[in-house]
Amino acid sequence: MDLGIKGKKAIVCASSRGLGKGIAEQLAKEGVEIFINGTNEENLSKTEEEFINKNYKVTSVLGEMEKASTREALLDACPHPDILINNSGGPPPGNFFEWTEEDFLGAIQSNFTQSAMLMQSVIPSMQKNKFGRIINITSAMVKSPHLMMGLSTSARTGLHGLSKALSKEFAKDNITINSLLPERIATDRQVRVINYQAELGNISYEDALKMVEDGLPAKRMGKVEEFSGICAFLCSQQAAYITGQSISVDGGSSEYLL
Numbered sequence: 328m329d330l331g332i333k334g335k336k337a338i339v340c341a342s343s344r345g346l347g348k349g350i351a352e353q354l355a356k357e358g359v360e361i362f363i364n365g366t367n368e369e370n371l372s373k374t375e376e377e378f379i380n381k382n383y384k385v386t387s388v389l390g391e392m393e394k395a396s397t398r399e400a401l402l403d404a405c406p407h408p409d410i411l412i413n414n415s416g417g418p419p420p421g422n423f424f425e426w427t428e429e430d431f432l433g434a435i436q437s438n439f440t441q442s443a444m445l446m447q448s449v450i451p452s453m454q455k456n457k458f459g460r461i462i463n464i465t466s467a468m469v470k471s472p473h474l475m476m477g478l479s480t481s482a483r484t485g486l487h488g489l490s491k492a493l494s495k496e497f498a499k500d501n502i503t504i505n506s507l508l509p510e511r512i513a514t515d516r517q518v519r520v521i522n523y524q525a526e527l528g529n530i531s532y533e534d535a536l537k538m539v540e541d542g543l544p545a546k547r548m549g550k551v552e553e554f555s556g557i558c559a560f561l562c563s564q565q566a567a568y569i570t571g572q573s574i575s576v577d578g579g580s581s582e583y584l585l
Contacts, residue, residue, distance in 0.1 A: 331564030333358030335458075337410035338401055340392050340445070343370040345514040346464060347414040349551035353559040354410065355383035362386050362405040364397070392441045398448070407452040410562050413442035413486075414464040416516065418478035420523045430478060438465075438482035443489055446504075450497060459502035460562040463490055467510035467577050470585075475523075487573055494571035503570035505561050510577030511539065513548040545578035 336359065339351040343365025351361045355378060363378075365371035368389055375387040386404050390397030392415060418434045442463055453459025465483040468476045487506055494504040511517060525535035540547055554576050560566055561574075575581050 328565070330357050330559060330562070332410070332460075332562055334360075335409035335562075336360045336362070336405050336407070337412065337562070338362045338364075338405050338408045338445070338449075339412040339414065340364050340401075340441075341366075341414040341416060342412075343367060343374045343387075345516065346509060346512060346551060346554055347412070348374055349555035350412055350414070350462075350464075350558045351385075352378065352381075352383070353552070353555040354562065355381070355385065357559060359410065359562075360384040360386075362388065362401060362408070364388050364390070364392065364401060366391050392445075393436050395444075398441065398445055402448055407456070408449055409453070409456070409458055410460045410462075411445060411449050412462050412464065412558070413445060415441065417466060417476070417483075420475040420520060421478065423474055423477055426478060431481070434478040434482040435485070438479060439485045439489075442486055446490075446493065450493070450502065453502045454497065454500045457501045459497070459500070460566075461490075461502070461504040462558055462561055463487075463504075463506040464558075465506050465508055465573075467508045467575055467581060469506075469508055470573065470575065470583055471581055491571050498570050501567060503561070503567065505570060506573045507554070507558055507561070508573060508575045508577070509549070509554055510575065510580055511543060511548050512551060512554050512576070514551065517548065543578055543580050545580075547578075549576065549578050 337354050341347040342351040342363040351363050355361050371387050378385040388401045468480040469483050472480045490504050521535045525532050
């Protein structure tokens with residue numbers, strides 16, 4: 328299927344590895360010019376080189392998205408993006424009674440504020456061009472909270488509320504704003520989460536992984552390309568009537584109806 332986005336420009340945050348990298352590559356395969364970002368210079372350079380070798384049109388911007396200077400550098404490189412993928416590494420799991428005020432404020436800055444400020448920056452030009460696709464990569468914990476992931480859940484839930492309100496306001500301009508909620512997709516972050524579960528249970532990583540996979544309806548972790556393909560479709564011309572949605576990509580593991 329031709330998604331109708333060849334020649335478009337996309338900012339993909341936190342895209343030197345993991346889900347962000349997978350999304351950037353999927354969009355590049357569709358002929359989208361991609362602007363990638365990461366905080367590790369070695370990882371970012373390696374990913375940019377890999378993409379260039381595949382003849383993708385790519386520009387990289389190093390820096391933390393929490394910093395206004397990094398967001399400004401991305402927007403300088405791509406002043407009028409057609410597509411914005413808000414992605415960020417979530418806070419680590421932990422104990423509610425050990426979290427400080429700084430921990431909560433840091434989570435809000437990483438998982439809410441940076442995405443809100445980018446949306447504020449790009450929507451006016453999307454309005455002018457009568458085309459825009461914004462995808463927020465959040466977490467299944469937004470719909471199915473677990474206390475140990477409370478830092479991530481609290482901040483990302485706020486982003487969902489703002490995105491829903493914005494989606495209703497700008498649908499008339501052919502701007503769609505959706506959220507994707509990954510659950511147990513095989514990335515480095517899941518390795519960290521499973522290691523934490525192993526420590527809590529005083530078991531090996533392998534045993535913790537088996538417990539996780541045995542508890543999933545699919546009996547396996549999801550693949551990055553299974554997630555990135557859905558994201559690319561939501562950026563397509565065909566998805567113009569899908570907006571304001573929070574879509575779980577979880578292999579059937581959620582127990583809620585909506």
